[in-house]
Amino acid sequence: MSDKVVVTGIGLLTANGLNTEDVWSATLSGRSGLATISRFDADQYPARIAGEVSGFVPEQHIPGRLIPQTDHMTRMALAAAEGAVRDAKVDLTNLPEFGAGVVTAATAGGFEFGQRELENLWSKGPEHVSPYQSFAWFYAVNTGQISIRHGLKGPAGVLVGDQAGGLDAVAQARRQVRKGLELMITGGADSALCPWGWVAQLASNRISRAAEPDRAYLPFDGRACGYVPGEGAAMLVLRPAAGRDVVPAEAYGEIAGHAATFDRRSAAGTSPALRKAIEIALADASLTPGEIDVVFADGHAVRGLDDAEAAAVADVFGARRVPVTVPKTMVGRLYSAGPVLDLALALLAIRDGVIPPTVNSTPDPDHVLDLVLGEPRAQQLSTALVLARGYGGFNSAMVVKSMEG
Amino acid sequence: MSQRVAVTGLGVVAPGAIGTENFWSLLAEGRTATRRITFFDPAPFRSQVAAEIDFDPAEMGFSPREIRRMDRFAQLCVVAAREAVADSGADFANADPYRVAVVIGSAVGATMSLDSEYRIVSDSGRSWLVDHDYGSPRLYEQLVPSSMAAEVAWLVDAQGPVTVVSTGCTSGIDAVAYGAEIIRDGRADLVIAGASDAPISPITLACFDAIKATTPRNDTPAEASRPFDNTRNGFVLGEGAAVLVLESVAHARRRDATIHGEIAGFASAANAYHMTGLRKDGYEMAHAITTALAEARVSPASVDYVNAHGSGTKQNDRHETAAFKKSLGSAAYNVPVSSIKSMIGHSLGAIGSLEIVASILAMKHNVVPPTANLQHPDPECDLDYVPRTAREHRTDVVLTVGSGFGGFQSAMVLTSGRHDER
Numbered sequence: 001m002s003d004k005v006v007v008t009g010i011g012l013l014t015a016n017g018l019n020t021e022d023v024w025s026a027t028l029s030g031r032s033g034l035a036t037i038s039r040f041d042a043d044q045y046p047a048r049i050a051g052e053v054s055g056f057v058p059e060q061h062i063p064g065r066l067i068p069q070t071d072h073m074t075r076m077a078l079a080a081a082e083g084a085v086r087d088a089k090v091d092l093t094n095l096p097e098f099g100a101g102v103v104t105a106a107t108a109g110g111f112e113f114g115q116r117e118l119e120n121l122w123s124k125g126p127e128h129v130s131p132y133q134s135f136a137w138f139y140a141v142n143t144g145q146i147s148i149r150h151g152l153k154g155p156a157g158v159l160v161g162d163q164a165g166g167l168d169a170v171a172q173a174r175r176q177v178r179k180g181l182e183l184m185i186t187g188g189a190d191s192a193l194c195p196w197g198w199v200a201q202l203a204s205n206r207i208s209r210a211a212e213p214d215r216a217y218l219p220f221d222g223r224a225c226g227y228v229p230g231e232g233a234a235m236l237v238l239r240p241a242a243g244r245d246v247v248p249a250e251a252y253g254e255i256a257g258h259a260a261t262f263d264r265r266s267a268a269g270t271s272p273a274l275r276k277a278i279e280i281a282l283a284d285a286s287l288t289p290g291e292i293d294v295v296f297a298d299g300h301a302v303r304g305l306d307d308a309e310a311a312a313v314a315d316v317f318g319a320r321r322v323p324v325t326v327p328k329t330m331v332g333r334l335y336s337a338g339p340v341l342d343l344a345l346a347l348l349a350i351r352d353g354v355i356p357p358t359v360n361s362t363p364d365p366d367h368v369l370d371l372v373l374g375e376p377r378a379q380q381l382s383t384a385l386v387l388a389r390g391y392g393g394f395n396s397a398m399v400v401k402s403m404e405g
Numbered sequence: 406m407s408q409r410v411a412v413t414g415l416g417v418v419a420p421g422a423i424g425t426e427n428f429w430s431l432l433a434e435g436r437t438a439t440r441r442i443t444f445f446d447p448a449p450f451r452s453q454v455a456a457e458i459d460f461d462p463a464e465m466g467f468s469p470r471e472i473r474r475m476d477r478f479a480q481l482c483v484v485a486a487r488e489a490v491a492d493s494g495a496d497f498a499n500a501d502p503y504r505v506a507v508v509i510g511s512a513v514g515a516t517m518s519l520d521s522e523y524r525i526v527s528d529s530g531r532s533w534l535v536d537h538d539y540g541s542p543r544l545y546e547q548l549v550p551s552s553m554a555a556e557v558a559w560l561v562d563a564q565g566p567v568t569v570v571s572t573g574c575t576s577g578i579d580a581v582a583y584g585a586e587i588i589r590d591g592r593a594d595l596v597i598a599g600a601s602d603a604p605i606s607p608i609t610l611a612c613f614d615a616i617k618a619t620t621p622r623n624d625t626p627a628e629a630s631r632p633f634d635n636t637r638n639g640f641v642l643g644e645g646a647a648v649l650v651l652e653s654v655a656h657a658r659r660r661d662a663t664i665h666g667e668i669a670g671f672a673s674a675a676n677a678y679h680m681t682g683l684r685k686d687g688y689e690m691a692h693a694i695t696t697a698l699a700e701a702r703v704s705p706a707s708v709d710y711v712n713a714h715g716s717g718t719k720q721n722d723r724h725e726t727a728a729f730k731k732s733l734g735s736a737a738y739n740v741p742v743s744s745i746k747s748m749i750g751h752s753l754g755a756i757g758s759l760e761i762v763a764s765i766l767a768m769k770h771n772v773v774p775p776t777a778n779l780q781h782p783d784p785e786c787d788l789d790y791v792p793r794t795a796r797e798h799r800t801d802v803v804l805t806v807g808s809g810f811g812g813f814q815s816a817m818v819l820t821s822g823r824h825d826e827r
Contacts, residue, residue, distance in 0.1 A: 040533070040534065041534060044534060044536075045537060046537070069680070098674055098689075098692055098696075101675065102675070106571060107548075107549050108548050108549065111548075114519075115523070115533075115535075117608070117611075117612070118520070118523045118524075118527070118530065118608060119527065119530040119533065120530075121530070121607060121608055121611050122523070122524055122527065122529045122530030123529065123530030123531065124530075125449060126449050126450050126451075126607065126610065126611035126614060127611075127614075127615075129608070129611040129612055129614075129615050130612075130615065131612070131615040131616045133608070133611070133612035133615065134612040134613060134615065134616050134618070134681065134810065135573075135680045135681060135810045135811065138512060138513055138571070138573060138810070139512075139513075139514070139550070139571035140512070140571055140572050140573040140576075140809075140810070140811045140813070141680075141811065143572070143811060143813075144573075144675070144680055144810065144811025144812055144813070145680070145811075147675040147677050147811070147812060148675075148677050148678065148679065148680065148812060150677075151677045152675060152677055153674055153675050153676065153677045153689055153692075154674065154675070155672070155673045155674065155675075156572060156673060156674075156675040156811065156812075156813045157570070157572060157579070157583075157673075158570065158571045158572045158573075159568050159569065159570060159571070160514075160549065160550050160551045160568070160569035160570075160571050161551045161554075161567070161568045161569065162549050162551055165551065165568065165569075168566070168568055172583075175586065175590070192548070195533060195534050195535045196523060196526070196527070196535050197548070198537075199526055199535050199536075199537040199540045199544065200540070200544040200545055200547070200548040201545060201548070202537050202540070202544075203537075203540055203541065203542055203543065203544035203545040204545035259566075260565070260566040260567070260568070261503060261564055261565060261566070262507075262555070262558050262563060262564050262565065262566070262567040263564070264502070264562065264564060265559050265562075273503075273564050276503055276564070280503075390549075390551060391545065391546070391549060391551075391552075392546070392549075392551060392552050392555040393555060393558075393567075394551060394555075394567060394568075
């Protein structure tokens, strides 16, 4: 029996689109959602550009009673999960009672909700704190709310590893499917675009202070000056290829390999652990470097981190031997949702035979990476590697593969 | 299940007990570590008791910079991890660093730092547009609890998978289970797995006050945590950390390590019902228990001890009692069941790992820790909850369970390794 785990549904919500096909067409046409923050007055802060989701009306996606008890990021998580389930064309009531579960990644929790309740506590007193604060901000909330909304009683999981956590969650979902689950919803959602979350992000010293959106997030470019935070949600439905009512030919592709590693503390400027993660993920997928058709890079746009990532990719694949892209230049870094968005874009790229571009960056023409710049590149694809790195030294690598591959 | 997973190292920082030996003494003597809150003035709060740890980071060997860098939940975790690493006797310095993993559970991360930092940048809630000039340079690490897993990884130069599991109040069981899966998958030779939470801060108190989850029994703090007692009226917030070293039984035997116990089975389920509410029938927890027993190939009748979630809310105690009856059948009435939260409170994401260590120590000593303060049993909770006094009892198979917000239910089966011979 095959232990193939396949993606049968995708749900996305980002600064350049409110559903999967909108995100995909915006991404192929290079449309950026980065702009000056509008959610709060950011004038007083040294950084003002972000990838805000605008035009999202939560009432159109989730029941009204959930609005007062949810942070913005949970509403996006629920909308993306619903989109993924709809896309998967699966009747959840037709699955075994404990046969479907949820694993999400989280980074910041529901920070805007948390700021409001902290303000209530410290300006008015403890009796003014919302009863929903007990769960609306915490890292596990999205998994819980998705499980309740869709009636999923199987294993529940939540992983935190900054941006790398997104891939680790998908890998854990794959593990659950291999252990016998019929379906897992997995992915991430994050938004820390409130003043309190913004100040916390500024402390990382990795946030771009550029004033112009098209100059703000330039990975692998000599002018790189940090990244732009975004917000959004990316959810996938994972099924066993041999599962009930699964039509493998209709799946987007297979989650073929994964590995996670951690940087040595003293490994400044290099990342042997990232290279190791790539190697283990390829081995897990039973693929050689020559069989990888495209790399979705992490692309921090922090000089030392970019150099280390470029070196790791070049070490494994050879200089300019594989196309590399960073479509998150259009929506910002989405933390837990970031690499799951990249997985989704990689699967869509395989479906349509086209690599989405990296926008705004103009690396040296002899850069060690062959970056797909400005315009999408038409190319037959059957495999992709997605890389994600988290603050503190977390590395994660995942390989997806077309169903024919 | 291809590989049996051994526990070869233990480390604990608990209320009333720093270190595994002290922890066991407290449990075996049935002492309680709950008291009126001293960290700040609890007068404005409905619930004013907690299980606090007398923990001085400088005394524990942290440098001033480390103290600044690490939130209290990270400090507790690092101390527990140091003890577990030393206890394991494993030669981390000569291990393949890519084969060493770290999995740490936490429900609320650096919540103490976030609460106090928020107060400063907002000037005590005066300003929505908080001022970054007053922000700590460590604020981003405090935002993202994976920073704590990094601190533990640095202890042993781990370069394999490093992550934080944050499934609310089941984090402590789920993190150890995740660590065991990494061993079974063959992705690591040694895993440091455990959990830590230090949630005793005004915001945590206020949010549990708001849903009346914590006890208002403020007059008798030492007797405030009363799981399964008819007079109970909420849990007592706690803090703590417990860390284990995991490896395959084969790996442990090869290096002649002392095996404290084995992780024989695990399962989790969600009630898909309510973020904080539980249905009375315990149906989903019963499913998790049944599945974990099946994975461990253990029959309900051979469970020697049930380490309960026993938080001391009416809702939980009845839910859980129903789950034990449903999953264990008549054996539920014969097996001792107890809640160590009666002594050390409920440290949210950490408690699951503390309860795993307590379960392993129960097997080591063949003693079942008691449920302190249980004087007037709830008629709806009619199992043997080992009231007030520890009991000598041959213990080779333990079931430990957790239940938390989000509807999450987890169950783990631990064995002494001796039960094969019995």
